[in-house]
Amino acid sequence: MSGTYIRRPNRPLQIYAVIFLIVLYVPVLFIPLFSLNDSLYVRFPLQGFTLQWYYELWERPSVWNALWNSVKVGAVVSVISTILGVITARAITRYRMPGKSALVTFIMMPLVIPGIIFGVALLVLMSRLGVPLSLYTVSLGHLIVCMPFAVATLLPRFEGFDPSMEEASADLGENGWWTFWRVTFPMVLPGVIASLLLTFTISFDEFIMAFFLTGTDPTLPMYIWGQLRFPQEFPSILALSSLILIVSFVLVFTAQRIGRVGLNRDPLEAA
Numbered sequence: 001m002s003g004t005y006i007r008r009p010n011r012p013l014q015i016y017a018v019i020f021l022i023v024l025y026v027p028v029l030f031i032p033l034f035s036l037n038d039s040l041y042v043r044f045p046l047q048g049f050t051l052q053w054y055y056e057l058w059e060r061p062s063v064w065n066a067l068w069n070s071v072k073v074g075a076v077v078s079v080i081s082t083i084l085g086v087i088t089a090r091a092i093t094r095y096r097m098p099g100k101s102a103l104v105t106f107i108m109m110p111l112v113i114p115g116i117i118f119g120v121a122l123l124v125l126m127s128r129l130g131v132p133l134s135l136y137t138v139s140l141g142h143l144i145v146c147m148p149f150a151v152a153t154l155l156p157r158f159e160g161f162d163p164s165m166e167e168a169s170a171d172l173g174e175n176g177w178w179t180f181w182r183v184t185f186p187m188v189l190p191g192v193i194a195s196l197l198l199t200f201t202i203s204f205d206e207f208i209m210a211f212f213l214t215g216t217d218p219t220l221p222m223y224i225w226g227q228l229r230f231p232q233e234f235p236s237i238l239a240l241s242s243l244i245l246i247v248s249f250v251l252v253f254t255a256q257r258i259g260r261v262g263l264n265r266d267p268l269e270a271a
Contacts, residue, residue: 031245035238053239063240066223070204073135073219077142078200085150085195086188092151093158108148118144119212126213133215141209146199153198153255157191190258197255201248220244 038048057063088107092100110118122141131137185192207221214222224240227233 028245031238032242035235035242037235053235054243056236057240057243060236062223063220066218066220069135069217070220073139073142074200074203077139077146077203078196081143081146081150081199082154082192082195084147085154086192088151089154089158090184092155104151107151110144111148115145115206115208116212119208122209123212133213135215135217135219137213137215138210138219141213142203142206145206145209146202149202150195150199153195154188154191157188194255194258197251197258201251201255205244205248 035053036049036051038050038052091097092104097103119141122137122144126133126137205221206219207225210219210222211225218226220240224237227237
């Protein structure tokens with residue numbers, strides 16, 4: 001009798017995974033399908049295929065303004081949340097501190113607490129402080145949402161980093177600042193890039209915080225929400241949603257691939 005262990009596939013788990021993916025993604029796939037429909041109404045059978053709704057998007061200044069607002073907010077939020085994520089992940093993995101578990105739990109709370117709670121709380125806070133709603137308040141709300149994702153993305157990079165490499169740099173005469181930039185940062189750079197892409201995507205698509213904290217300059221999700229009141233605009237909204245879906249998928253997929261680079265390699269080999 002051979003001592004080798006043959007790992008058999010778990011059929012019930014595979015069936016569950018297939019059903020889960022079908023229920024989750026098949027409804028989403030109808031969005032690009034109906035965006036090509038040559039009709040104002042979402043129904044089967046399709047009346048025909050057209051790119052008219054995509055062409056119309058290029059002629060709408062309001063779409064470009066909302067897009068630029070989302071890009072500005074997403075870029076600022078991704079940079080700030082990633083910087084804070086690097087500092088937090090390094091502190092958690094490198095230093096002993098009382099209440100570390102409680103700190104990590106506190107940072108990750110936005111992942112489990114409904115966004116509407118934070119949205120209402122920030123709206124009340126801004127009104128009490130007399131702060132006018134603008135893209136700055138939207139960025140603050142998005143930062144709360146994106147921070148846990150940045151930390152979760154960067155923690156594996158710092159946990160898999162060999163501290164002896166930093167110690168060797170210090171033994172060779174480098175101070176802490178240059179040790180970080182010349183040794184630590186290149187090693188965690190894939191995680192930094194993944195965090196930037198992931199948090200930008202989350203901020204770009206975030207609706208709940210923007211709903212409570214937007215002033216006179218809407219982000220792209222808020223623009224889409226406002227246009228849903230007009231039935232004649234619905235096909236163009238489907239086209240815009242399809243583009244956002246494709247770009248978001250590409251960014252998240254790229255972030256996940258980059259985030260895994262070097263995680264299973266020997267740190268000495270990556271140096």
